[in-house]
Amino acid sequence: xxxxxxxxxxxxxxxxxxxxxxxxxxxxxxxxxxxxxxxxxxxxxxxxxxxxxxxxxxxxxxxxxxxxxxxxxxxxxxxxxxxxxxxxxxxxxxxxxxxxxxxxxxxxxxxxxxxxxxxxxxxxxxxxxxxxxxxxxxxxxxxxxxxxxxxxxxxxxxxxxxxx
Numbered sequence: 232x233x234x235x236x237x238x239x240x241x242x243x244x245x246x247x248x249x250x251x252x253x254x255x256x257x258x259x260x261x262x263x264x265x266x267x268x269x270x271x272x273x274x275x276x277x278x279x280x281x282x283x284x285x286x287x288x289x290x291x292x293x294x295x296x297x298x299x300x301x302x303x304x305x306x307x308x309x310x311x312x313x314x315x316x317x318x319x320x321x322x323x324x325x326x327x328x329x330x331x332x333x334x335x336x337x338x339x340x341x342x343x344x345x346x347x348x349x350x351x352x353x354x355x356x357x358x359x360x361x362x363x364x365x366x367x368x369x370x371x372x373x374x375x376x377x378x379x380x381x382x383x384x385x386x387x388x389x390x391x392x393x394x395x
Contacts, residue, residue, distance in 0.1 A: 251339035263390025342366035
């Protein structure tokens with residue numbers, strides 16, 4: 232993709248398996264909102280980075296800061312592995328110690344990725360997480376829903392980001 236910077240060397244060709252989700256590559260920044268029945272609502276600034284190394288996966292990092300104070304909030308990293316059949320596998324490790332193994336689907340034309348947790352590990356309360364990413368008019372947005380041992384699947388996070 233022209234104009235997209237990644238952490239791969241400039242002459243490192245992108246693996247063909249990444250083509251359908253290559254629009255993610257690069258760095259994205261924007262604002263989000265969070266909440267859940269058991270916590271107070273909050274706003275945050277977020278930065279995502281998607282990069283490749285020539286292998287059939289995308290490396291992912293995420294970090295957030297409090298909107299008003301700039302104080303660090305959350306961070307996570309992982310790997311996204313798209314498959315030729317339109318399925319995708321994602322592993323994410325959060326700074327809280329929680330890990331997610333997610334499986335889902337991508338629609339290359341609509342630029343939508345839907346993920347559903349197969350496993351949420353090292354979590355005393357969280358039982359399920361879903362994530363939906365969508366690119367519309369060069370804006371990457373996502374919504375995260377979460378379930379705990381006390382609550383059913385409910386909205387938790389949403390954000391809109393622009394490529395920087």
